[in-house]
Amino acid sequence: MSEVKVKANGLRNELKEIRKSIDKLTNAIIKIHIAQTNKHNESNNNDTCCNDDELFEYKRNKPEKI
DSSP states (O other): OHHHHHHHHHHHHHHHHHHHHHHHHHHHHHHHHHHHHHHHHHHHHTSSOSSHHHHHHHHHHOOOOO
């Protein structure tokens, strides 16, 4: 019986470590997503348009650089 408890405790501890690792990875992915979203929003804010429709028209009709 004690062998089973040792194995169960070992597995339980391994699962805890796996959960901690998953939490760290999830937080890292969320931070990356937020950073990319902020970068995307900053690049859109550099345009002179006020809303999505105007931004679409502006980008569609934007004169080509020579």
